[in-house]
Amino acid sequence: MAHGDAQYCARCGARLARDNTTSLCSPCGHTGESNEAPRLSADFWNSDQMRDALASQDMGVVVRVYRRHPAHGRKPLPQSDVARWLNITQGQLSRIESGRNRVRDLDKLIHYARRLHIPAEMLWFDVGGTGFEPPKPSDVLRLPGGPVVPAAATRTEPVLAESLLMTLQQYVTTDNLAGPHSLLPIATQQASFAEQLLTESHGHGHAPLLYVAARFAEFTGWLYQDAGDLHTAMQWSNTALDLSQEAGDAHLSSYIRMRKSNIASDARKPDLTIAFARAALQNPGALPPRLKAVALRQEAHGYALAGNYDTCARALDHAFQYASEAPNDDTDIARYCTPSYIEMEAAHCWVELxxxxxxxxxxxxxxxxxxxxxxxxxxxxxxxxxxxxxxxxxxxxxxxxxxxxxxxxxxxxxxxxxxxxxxxxxxxxxxxxxxxxxxxxxxxxxxxx
Missing domain, CATH: 1.25.40 (Serine Threonine Protein Phosphatase 5, Tetratricopeptide repeat)
Structure with a gap:
């Protein structure tokens, strides 16, 4: 590194050693994980990369370019570090950077800008700071000389989540009757809409929207699978798995892993089919019987593709047993996995073998x-x-x-x-x-x- 190209520690400002390829000096690099982003120099923000990113008026682009800026060294900053600085999960940051979740909420834009210490004069929005504090809204609005009405700021996420789930059920019925192609455009749009709602939600309303977004992503993946686009189907299924894990829903995560196994079996990849099915069966004691049955059915498909008759038959026997003992539960996402369903799936395995x-x-x-x-x-x-x-x-x-x-x-x-x-x-x-x-x-x- 020539003297004229000297770089400085992003945290303390000390000159970096010639062989240092990171954005931190040795002492700062060993102080453990920080919850605060470093304050970067004016040169960093005035670089062509950051100016172009800020000109896009897209926080996802800004954060992605920020992480990959050469001032940080040869490797980009880990998403996990930047997500911690922004007080969000790595999954949320990944969706923001990819453009799946466009950040439009002003409060979140201001929060991210402040957490990354972006100079206010370079932003496309006003970060405030005038010192004026408007009166805080109450839970109800009292009209002058009129009735008491609910406040306009009352959150509607739970009701909206329930409405979207009802819409999803109608889509499932249509898919069963007419197939995937008529639904693909609107299901994709609704899945993106559900993810967009996540960027604007907070508090107790966030959890039900996470579940809804995961369900729509899983269903969209299924539509692409039945339409023959297995690559896009797996992409949507990966998104669904990220969302279900963020929601902490173990049953839904297991179901989506089973769906990934189903895509792998359509691609005729036996090892991957079996691996995803086994991942779906982690902690089987906590899973409902039909969910275990449908995952075992997928494991059997993997063994059939591999030509392993005996292991396939054993997996099908276990699947039939679990499907037979399952209670009739309308809330079970795998409730369709009945004994007759397993028998039909077994027939497919016999043909494959x-x-x-x-x-x-x-x-x-x-x-x-x-x-x-x-x-x-x-x-x-x-x-x-x-x-x-x-x-x-x-x-x-x-x-x-x-x-x-x-x-x-x-x-x-x-x-x-x-x-x-x-x-x-x-x-x-x-x-x-x-x-x-x-x-x-x-x-x-x-x-x-």
């Missing part, structure tokens, strides 16, 4: 008792039945069932159903039913473009 005959009876019985509300999944199960028929050398039955599945898939546009129908055509070729396979490929090309 090359034992389609073992799956035929289960699929046929399950379809006979199918509920009409789950039309999209009816198409998927019919496609799986077509695969089982094709695998057992029954081309006429396979083609008949596949055409019924295709009629539903043309409406729901489920990528998972489409994938199973292509598997059926491949198996028809394998068993020598070339005309059946050719016809099925033809109608797939013309129907599911």
């Amino acid at each position: 090359g034992k389609p005959a073992k799956a035929l009876t289960t699929l046929q019985q399950g379809l006979a008792d199918w509920q009409s509300d789950f039309r999209r999944d009816l198409g998927l199960c019919l496609a799986r039945l077509a695969v089982a028929h094709a695998g057992t050398g029954q081309p006429n039955e396979a083609l008949t069932v596949a055409q019924h599945s295709l009629a539903i898939a043309s409406e729901t546009r489920s990528h998972r159903t489409k994938h199973q129908l292509h598997r059926a055509s491949e198996l028809l070729t394998t068993v020598g039913a070339h005309e059946h396979a050719h016809y099925l490929r033809h109608v797939l090309r013309n129907t599911l473009r």
